[in-house]
Amino acid sequence: MERFARIMDIVAPSDRSRMMARIRGKSTKPELIVRRTAHQLGYRFRLHRKQLPGTPDLSFPRLRLAVFVNGCFWHRHPNCRYAYTPKSNIDFWTRKFSNNVQRDIRAKEQLESMGWRVAVIWECETADSLxxxxxxxxxxAP
Structure with missing residues (x-):
């Protein structure tokens, strides 16, 4: 009898692929919460400006502020319980997460070199509205 060295996924690969394909990058629930809150505070913003590096979720041109609403899992929020690593296909996930983090760093550096301030709001931070x-x-605050 052959023993497996790693834990197998409980979902068929085709089902897992379909589930992963449904994960959105824009207008996610955490992003909508941040947008609603910023609007309630009286601020107006632009959404997903492709002209800016990293396509920030919200941009405040007058304040020269770019805000990214990052998912804790995908963008590796340090010390967050949601930033776990799946137990299957570890090499893939390690590369994926590393590339995401490097891309975030590049976008931040490019925006700052253009004179923009950059802020990141993590998914887990949207749970507490106050x-x-x-x-x-x-x-x-300007």
Whole structure:
């Protein structure tokens, strides 16, 4: 009898592929929460400006501020319980996460070299609406 060295996925590869394909990059629930909160605070913004490096989720041109609403899992939020690594296909996930983090760093550096401030709001930070209001108020203060 052959023993497997790693844990197998409980979902068929075709089903897993379909599930992963449904994950959106724009207008996610955390992003909608941040947008709603910023709007309630009286700020107006532009969405997903392709002219800016990294295509920030929200940009405040007057303040020269780019805001990214990052998923803890995909962008590797340090010390966050949602930033776990799947137990199957570890090499793939390690490369994927590393590339995501490097891309985020490049976009931040490019924006800063253009004179923009950059802020990141993590998915887990959107759960507490009062704390999110405080964070956005601080970030958006000129």
């Amino acid at each position: 704390a999110l209001r405080d964070t956005l108020s601080t970030i958006l």
